[in-house]
Amino acid sequence: MLSPLVLVVFFSFGSNQNATFPVGALTLDWYRVLFKNPEFWVGLKNSLVITVSVGVLSTVIGTCAAMGITKLKSTKANTVISALSLPIMMPPLVLALALVSIYSGLGIRMGVHTVIMSHLVFTQPFVIVIVNAQLANFNFASVDSARDLGASPMRSFFDIVLPNIRPTIIGAALIAMAISLDDFIITFFTIGNGMTLPTLIWGMMRTSLDPSINALGTLVLFATIGFSAIALRITKYQS
C-alpha cells in the first residue's frame, strides 16, 4: 500500500525525465526546477498561510467549544459532538459543493480566506474531540479553587486549565494543520483563482508529467508526516 508513496519519493531523486525505471542517476535537479517555478512559491505561500491560520483558529475555536461542551450533561454533550462532527462524515465533494453554494449565495468572493473558513469546518471536529477527551479527565475542582483564591475566570483558564492540556492542544493543532495541508477537493472548489500546493500538483499533472511534481509531492508528504508524527508524539507523551 505504501509503494506508490515510495515511488514518488524515489522518482523525485532520479534523473530520468519520464517516471519510469531505471530512474537514472541520483539528482536534486527536479527540486531545482521546482524551486525556479514561480507558481510553486505562490502555492507554498498560500499553503503556509492557510495551514497556519487553520491550525491557530481551529485550535482556539475548538478548545472554546470543548470547554463549553464539558459543562453540558454527557448525553447532551454527545449529541453536540455528533452534530459538530457531521462535516467529516459527509463526502468531501458534497461538503465542497455546499460551501461553494453558501459563498456564492452570500456573495463572498473566493480566495485564501474562503479556504481557511472551509477548512475550519472539517478540522474543528478533530480538535473538539481530542481536547474534549482530555478535559474529561481534568479535575475542574482545581479551577474552582483558583477562582476561590482570587482568579478571574479568564485567569483561572490560563493559569490552571491551559498548562494541563497544553500538549493536547498543540497535538490537536498539528493534526488540524496536517489535514488542512493535505486537502485538495475542498480547497480546489473554494479557492477561486488561487492555488495551494495540492492544487498546484493537480495543475502540473494536467499539463506535464515533469518529475518536479514528484519533488513537490515528496515535500508535501514529508510535511504532512512531520506534523502527524510530532502530534502523535506530543499527545502520547501526555498520556
Place this chain on the structure above:
Amino acid sequence: MREAKTSATTGKAIVRMRGLSKSFGDNVAFHPHDLDIQEGEFLALLGPSGCGKTTLLKMIGGFLAPTTGTIEISGEDVTRYGPEKRRTNLVFQGYGLFPHMTVRQNVAYGLKLAQTPKKQMDEKTDRMLSLVHLDGYENRMPQALSGGQAQRVALARALVMEPTVLLMDECLSALDLQLRKEMQDELRTIHAALGGTYVFVTHDQNEAMSLATRIAVMKDGNIVQQGSAKDIYENPASRFVAGFVGEANMIKGRRAGGQIHAPDLQCAVTSDGVDCDITIVIRPDVIEFANPELQYDFAMLGTVQSKTYFGSHLSYDVDLDHGRTIKLTQTLSPADSTPEVGQQLRIGWNADRCKILEAE
C-alpha cells in the same frame, strides 16, 4: 461522645443570610432561610446527601447564585459577587490541587494573585506549611502526596489567605478513619490557634459533634434544627434528627388524657399535653436492665437477642413481645452483671432522660 470545645464567639454575626434559597428548575435545593453565622464559631452543616448542605456552602462561597435572598459577609452585601471577590475560602471535597504546581506553589497561588510582596509571601507560605506539618514537602508535586497530605495542602492553601470564613466541603470524608480522627484533632487545634470562623459540611454525625460549636441539621433543603451537639443529642426536635444524630430507639404510642399508651409498656406513664400520637425517643445509653429495688418511669419486658462487646461498653439488642427491638448500651464496670443472650428481663428508664415527640 466528646463534647465540642466552645471557642469564644463574640456574638457578632459575620455572615448574615436573609430569605436565602436555591432552586434548580422546579427542584428546590434549599428552601428560604434566615441564617446567621457568628464570628469565631465552628458551624457544621449536617445532613444526608441531597439535603442541600453543599448548596448552602457553595452559595456562601459564591459558587452558586441564590435564587432568592441576600448574603452579607462582614456587613457587605456579597450576593452578586463571584468567589474571587469574597473573603471566603473553600476546601473542596476532591481538594482541587493544581496538578502542575508544587506544594509550595499551590499554597502560594492565592497570595501571588493578591500581589503579595515576595518576602511576605514566602514567610506566610512557610508558616502555613509548618502549621499543617508539611515542612520538607514544599517541592513535591500533588500526585506524589498521600490523601492526608493532599488534604493538608488544600487546607493550607485556603488558610494562608486568612479568610473571613473558611468553608469546608466534606473535606475529611475521603480519608480513612484513623487519619480522619487525626485531621479532626488538627483542625480543632488550628481553629483554637488561629481563631476565625469555620463552616463545614458533613454527613458524619461524629465529625460534626467532635468539631462543631454549633450544628445545623439539614433535611430536604431545610435546616430542621440548630444547636450545640448536646442540645441536639438530648433534645431532638423530630424523629429525623433523633435518628440521624446518634442512635435512638423510637417507640410509637399515643397520649390520651395525660396518659401514655404504648404496646409493651409495663406501667402507666403520665404526660402533659394534648391527645395525639407520639414517639418516645430513648438513647441506648439511658436504658438500664431494671434493678428490682429501683422505680422506673418506663418499664418493659424483653428477651436479650444479641450482645456485642466493644471494650468500653456492651451493646445489646433486646426483643420486645410485639416484635420490636430495643438497643441499649451498658458501660462496663466490674460489679455489673451482664445478662446473657436468651435471658428474659425487664428494662427501664426515667422520663427525664427520654424525649416525647408529638406526631409529625
